[in-house]
Amino acid sequence: MNAKEAVDLLMDYDRKKDILIVSLKGELDHHHAAEIREFLDEKLKDPSIRHLILDLQSLHFMDSSGIGVFIGRYKTISKRGGQVCITNISPHLDRMLELSGLYRILKVFDTVKHAVDWIRGESA
Amino acid sequence: MNAKEAVDLLMDYDRKKDILIVSLKGELDHHHAAEIREFLDEKLKDPSIRHLILDLQSLHFMDSSGIGVFIGRYKTISKRGGQVCITNISPHLDRMLELSGLYRILKVFDTVKHAVDWIRGESA
Amino acid sequence: MSIKNEMKLEFLSRSQNEAFARVAVAAFAAQLDPTLEEIADIKTAVSEAVTNAIIHGYDNPNEIVQIITRISDNSVMIEVIDRGKGIEDIELARQPLYTSKPELERSGMGFTVMETFMDEVEVISAPGQGTKVRMVKHINHDVQETERD
Amino acid sequence: MSIKNEMKLEFLSRSQNEAFARVAVAAFAAQLDPTLEEIADIKTAVSEAVTNAIIHGYDNPNEIVQIITRISDNSVMIEVIDRGKGIEDIELARQPLYTSKPELERSGMGFTVMETFMDEVEVISAPGQGTKVRMVKHINHDVQETERD
Ligand SMILES: Nc1ncnc2c1ncn2[C@@H]1O[C@H](COP(=O)(O)OP(=O)(O)O)[C@@H](O)[C@H]1O
Ligand SMILES: Nc1ncnc2c1ncn2[C@@H]1O[C@H](COP(=O)(O)OP(=O)(O)O)[C@@H](O)[C@H]1O
Numbered sequence: 001m002n003a004k005e006a007v008d009l010l011m012d013y014d015r016k017k018d019i020l021i022v023s024l025k026g027e028l029d030h031h032h033a034a035e036i037r038e039f040l041d042e043k044l045k046d047p048s049i050r051h052l053i054l055d056l057q058s059l060h061f062m063d064s065s066g067i068g069v070f071i072g073r074y075k076t077i078s079k080r081g082g083q084v085c086i087t088n089i090s091p092h093l094d095r096m097l098e099l100s101g102l103y104r105i106l107k108v109f110d111t112v113k114h115a116v117d118w119i120r121g122e123s124a
Numbered sequence: 125m126n127a128k129e130a131v132d133l134l135m136d137y138d139r140k141k142d143i144l145i146v147s148l149k150g151e152l153d154h155h156h157a158a159e160i161r162e163f164l165d166e167k168l169k170d171p172s173i174r175h176l177i178l179d180l181q182s183l184h185f186m187d188s189s190g191i192g193v194f195i196g197r198y199k200t201i202s203k204r205g206g207q208v209c210i211t212n213i214s215p216h217l218d219r220m221l222e223l224s225g226l227y228r229i230l231k232v233f234d235t236v237k238h239a240v241d242w243i244r245g246e247s248a
Numbered sequence: 249m250s251i252k253n254e255m256k257l258e259f260l261s262r263s264q265n266e267a268f269a270r271v272a273v274a275a276f277a278a279q280l281d282p283t284l285e286e287i288a289d290i291k292t293a294v295s296e297a298v299t300n301a302i303i304h305g306y307d308n309p310n311e312i313v314q315i316i317t318r319i320s321d322n323s324v325m326i327e328v329i330d331r332g333k334g335i336e337d338i339e340l341a342r343q344p345l346y347t348s349k350p351e352l353e354r355s356g357m358g359f360t361v362m363e364t365f366m367d368e369v370e371v372i373s374a375p376g377q378g379t380k381v382r383m384v385k386h387i388n389h390d391v392q393e394t395e396r397d
Numbered sequence: 398m399s400i401k402n403e404m405k406l407e408f409l410s411r412s413q414n415e416a417f418a419r420v421a422v423a424a425f426a427a428q429l430d431p432t433l434e435e436i437a438d439i440k441t442a443v444s445e446a447v448t449n450a451i452i453h454g455y456d457n458p459n460e461i462v463q464i465i466t467r468i469s470d471n472s473v474m475i476e477v478i479d480r481g482k483g484i485e486d487i488e489l490a491r492q493p494l495y496t497s498k499p500e501l502e503r504s505g506m507g508f509t510v511m512e513t514f515m516d517e518v519e520v521i522s523a524p525g526q527g528t529k530v531r532m533v534k535h536i537n538h539d540v541q542e543t544e545r546d
Pocket of ligand 2: 445451455479481491495498505506508528
């Protein structure tokens with residue numbers, strides 16, 4: 001890792017049938033919000049994606065810009081009747097998400113696997 | 125580790141007969157030079173210490189203030205007919221030490237053990 | 249508050265400076281020996297205030313954002329200042345979920361985050377003159393000693 | 398040099414600010430995506446110049462040290478400025494091993510370190526007026542790509 005990567009945002013994704021799993025690494029602030037928004041919206045153009053899991057295990061920093069990004073994607077997904085889950089939340093992020101009322105619309109799980117299992121159960 | 129420790133200087137020491145082994149952790153700049161100087165000079169008051177090994181494995185930063193500290197302690201030790209060795213040097217530190225001409229007076233070893241063995245050999 | 253140390257920072261109103269600003273303030277506040285949690289709180293609050301100066305205060309990336317940081321024995325005071333648009337109705341602006349830029353997907357939670365993560369938040373602003381957000385965080389050394397490993 | 402970004406930093410002439418200064422400049426220069434080695438070079442040079450301002454430029458801890466940093470496409474320019482004593486004989490001061498403060502165990506290697514770790518070092522100083530050290534480091538992105546893992 002070099003010095004810039006420490007404050008950059010990196011995105012990784014995986015696909016499990018109709019679930020898109022995106023893991024965010026690094027720092028999510030206003031500067032990086034546009035990047036992640038474009039990345040997610042590009043992927044979500046594919047109408048066969050119904051659910052979104054955001055894995056935040058390696059997200060070391062997030063400010064309220066992240067909340068805006070999550071709410072925006074929630075709107076897209078909920079129009080398709082899908083679910084948005086977030087996983088692996090640090091205590092600091094937990095306070096931020098609690099504060100924002102996001103827990104009323106997003107589902108939270110310890111691990112990506114738990115989130116996948118829950119979505120499967122719901123849509124079964 | 126908290127945020128301050130990352131830029132602090134921590135000292136650890138060990139004694140093997142007439143050899144004092146001091147390992148430096150953190151950052152050695154002008155701000156910390158006084159601290160390490162006092163620490164070493166306090167220990168070197170004990171006249172039964174003849175040799176000094178400075179282990180720099182966990183020294184993440186050093187500027188030319190460190191050179192002054194090393195030269196000062198070299199003067200004390202060489203008056204006693206002892207040796208000053210430094211061990212576990214990073215490439216960045218190596219350039220700094222090379223530059224300063226310190227390699228003409230200090231002995232350099234990969235590990236503390238090699239330094240101890242060499243001192244034993246010399247004084248045998 | 250007897251001041252122990254002080255710094256002033258000025259940088260251009262560009263989003264890539266948000267990370268720089270929070271790292272710089274955190275590095276300065278580190279002198280108070282805060283916990284990692286306290287550092288995260290400070291970084292987040294600074295990020296909110298600096299972002300606001302850049303996107304709400306100014307409309308171009310060539311203006312100056314200023315940060316003043318003062319350290320006393322057990323607290324850090326941070327001022328984030330812009331000479332931009334200013335805020336018409338400060339009370340409204342501080343309401344949770346209020347944002348004047350929903351089109352940018354702003355959540356309107358910036359001031360709420362600052363208020364939650366810092367001990368004091370004061371907003372001084374006038375339309376056409378700019379905005380100063382003054383925040384204070386107490387660093388509680390007693391609690392720290394036991395909490396830290 | 399077309400400037401891409403710029404910041405200005407001011408802090409009190411106290412030794413505990415040496416670490417803050419180098420971390421802040423490194424965080425700003427990080428926008429150029431330097432290697433860890435390049436970041437270490439910059440931190441070391443900044444540490445030397447800031448230490449000099451604090452111990453040689455001033456004789457008390459309540460004066461102001463200023464740092465200006467400018468980034469262009471592939472280089473960073475750093476100025477470390479004090480309004481202190483100034484340097485009588487700049488050529489002598491820059492000689493390796495020359496120090497006016499041997500009693501503080503200074504090694505006289507500060508300027509030599511700056512010259513070795515940076516690509517350009519310019520010293521502007523006048524007795525009674527203060528000192529400005531301007532340093533430039535080129536960040537070579539071509540070399541980096543292959544060196545980095
Ligand atoms: N520095 C500023 N200059 C001008 N207006 C501001 C500034 N900071 C905040 N505001 C106003 O206050 C509102 C609420 O701010 P905030 O709670 O941070 O939410 P958000 O940034 O998500 O809009 C902003 O939408 C803006 O109208
Ligand atoms: N900012 C400054 N103000 C006044 N004098 C300075 C300044 N920087 C350097 N000098 C002079 O130049 C000399 C050499 O500096 P340097 O090479 O950094 O070595 P050192 O700091 O170890 O003395 C110093 O001893 C001092 O006399």
